[in-house]
Amino acid sequence: MTLVITRRALVAGAGLTLAGCDKLGNVPAVQRVLAGAEPLHRKLQRSVASPYALAPEYTRADMSPVFRVNGTANPNTPAYNAMVANRFADWRLEVGGLVARPLRLSLDQLRAMPARTQITRHDCVEGWSAIGQWHGPMLGTLLHAAGVRAAARYVVLTCADLFGGQPYYESLDLIDAFHPQTILAWAMNGHPLAVEHGAPVRLRVERKLGYKHAKYVMRIDAVADYASVRGGKGGYWEDSTGYDWYAGI
Numbered sequence: 001m002t003l004v005i006t007r008r009a010l011v012a013g014a015g016l017t018l019a020g021c022d023k024l025g026n027v028p029a030v031q032r033v034l035a036g037a038e039p040l041h042r043k044l045q046r047s048v049a050s051p052y053a054l055a056p057e058y059t060r061a062d063m064s065p066v067f068r069v070n071g072t073a074n075p076n077t078p079a080y081n082a083m084v085a086n087r088f089a090d091w092r093l094e095v096g097g098l099v100a101r102p103l104r105l106s107l108d109q110l111r112a113m114p115a116r117t118q119i120t121r122h123d124c125v126e127g128w129s130a131i132g133q134w135h136g137p138m139l140g141t142l143l144h145a146a147g148v149r150a151a152a153r154y155v156v157l158t159c160a161d162l163f164g165g166q167p168y169y170e171s172l173d174l175i176d177a178f179h180p181q182t183i184l185a186w187a188m189n190g191h192p193l194a195v196e197h198g199a200p201v202r203l204r205v206e207r208k209l210g211y212k213h214a215k216y217v218m219r220i221d222a223v224a225d226y227a228s229v230r231g232g233k234g235g236y237w238e239d240s241t242g243y244d245w246y247a248g249i
């Protein structure tokens, strides 16, 4: 029962105005989830900042003249190269797992969705930051359309680039998935997303470190837990180097 109420509160959060976000943080059901059986470090992070606090947003004048490229600069697989050659006309974003209505969206369909524009700072653990403008629908809007089932607690994003034959992947809890600044960006600095920055669509999850911002997103699955996914730590870097899953900033 608690889960159902919580899920509704989170879905409502996706549609809130920015000014309303503080109020959502006070919803008892949301507080219960925060105080629930979460790992200690996550509980501590949530206790010092509202889960709906927003990352700072900047002005056009603050935008970095050069936004560094990190990690994969081109997936360069036969499947990806074929999609690039066809200007992503055959690309489809699949939303599945624990959802009532699985989605299969074309780039045109994604671009037709209501979108948010945000100028934010990207912080990479390798010691660099850059400010850029991102534009795309809130992930929450897609999850709402798909109808996340009560058993779901996380979303797993699977990418087009391969590491040792396995795709890059990342995961978020539903609070971060429905955060207003968590978007599927298809434009950067006013232009369609370039291949080196994750074309055609990459995640922006502005309260998190750089490696959570999955580029080349192909699939999004709602899951009850990520322990049974791949290495069990919730992401490519989490599995391979022990980087923190929460990665809050």
Ligand SMILES: Nc1nc2c(c(=O)[nH]1)N[C@H]1C(S)=C(S)[C@@H](COP(=O)(O)O)O[C@H]1N2
Pocket (backbone or CB within 6 Å): 067, 068, 069, 070, 071, 072, 123, 124, 125, 159, 160, 161, 168, 196, 197, 198, 210, 211, 212, 213, 214, 215, 216
């Ligand atoms: N699919 C995919 N997503 C990824 C990566 C990657 O290698 N593959 N690298 C991550 C890291 S460590 C960072 S800092 C950012 C870099 O994004 P940028 O190239 O747009 O600067 O993407 C993140 N998302």
Ligand SMILES: [Mo]
Pocket (backbone or CB within 6 Å): 070, 123, 124, 125, 126, 210, 211
């Ligand atoms: Mo990074």
